[in-house]
Amino acid sequence: MTNILDDYALVSPLRYRNNWLKLAIVTFGLLMGVTSQSFVTPLAIALCMSFATVRFGKVPAGFYLKVLSAPASFVILSVIIIAFFFGSGAEIFGFDVFSYRLGVNTGGLEMALLVFARTLSGMSCLFFLALTTPMVELFSVLKATRLPDSLIELSMMMYRYIFVFLEVAWGIRYAQSVRLGYKDWRTGLNSLAMLATTLFIRSWEQGEKIFVSMSARCYDGRLLFFEEKRPIRANELMLTGTYFIAVLALWYMTREFSIF
Structure with missing residues (x-):
């Protein structure tokens, strides 16, 4: 990261x-x-x-x-x-x-x-x-422009999930590499297919964990943004x-x- x-x-x-x-x-x-x-x-x-x-x-x-x-x-x-x-x-x-x-x-x-x-x-x-x-501050600026809250919150969640995908993908690829999962072209292609499959499942599970953690913090469908006055x-x-x-x-x- x-x-x-x-x-x-x-x-x-x-x-x-x-x-x-x-x-x-x-x-x-x-x-x-x-x-x-x-x-x-x-x-x-x-x-x-x-x-x-x-x-x-x-x-x-x-x-x-x-x-x-x-x-x-x-x-x-x-x-x-x-x-x-x-x-x-x-x-x-x-x-x-x-x-x-x-x-x-x-x-x-x-x-x-x-x-x-x-x-x-x-x-x-x-x-x-x-x-x-930072992107978080750009989202705060967009919110101040009176754009629909659903559009801004969806964009913010998509941005957050980019790093969720990256974290899971890098962890899986590292585990495959130490097990010689990319020693040749055929093995690498098979490992890449397994990575894509596992990435989808892991990301889905991680998304559910994030939703549970947000619900535990009284998430009601709206995200609050903090903007510092400068x-x-x-x-x-x-x-x-x-x-x-x-x-x-x-x-x-x-x-x-x-x-x-």
Whole structure:
């Protein structure tokens, strides 16, 4: 149960900042990144959010890059496809494959850079929120938005059961590994099938135990959320306002920017 996002969110100094302010920053970054017509603004947002996560959120840079690289690998593959098969304009470079011309033109490269920058910006904003705000506090914020209680409580129970599944699955896999359950491909496949079957039964039993324990604590179908009041400080408001103005100015100045 180590190296998960909530572990870093629980010990982050930004955890004790106002959650609504962090949501406003993330929402603003997402909107500016998606609506920008140039890759410059989303790239600047990604750099700012990454710096804030590592510098102010005290998230190790190595772990942050590792987390960011997982979805980035899929993005890079998409960007390569866009660069080669979309867009128009003068050809930058190309080559022949079985008498078929593959090349990257100016329009395709700009489109690929824009998609990459937008995706990187969105991931940086979401990782900033995930690595600085525990999920329990996000549920409290959602409850304050007057969303249906059943939706929020169902989401919270689903989130809780993720760790129930992980705990049971890791325990079973460790027991199988010490008994050479994965010594070869055929044995590993059989062990994996047994793990899936046992995981379902164990999780069902664990769910019943949780329900009994909640009932013993007077659970009446509604979950209570505790939200600590954290006022927005003047320096935080000034820093956020400066960031908003700078991004808006960059978005306006680069709306017609082109590298070709």
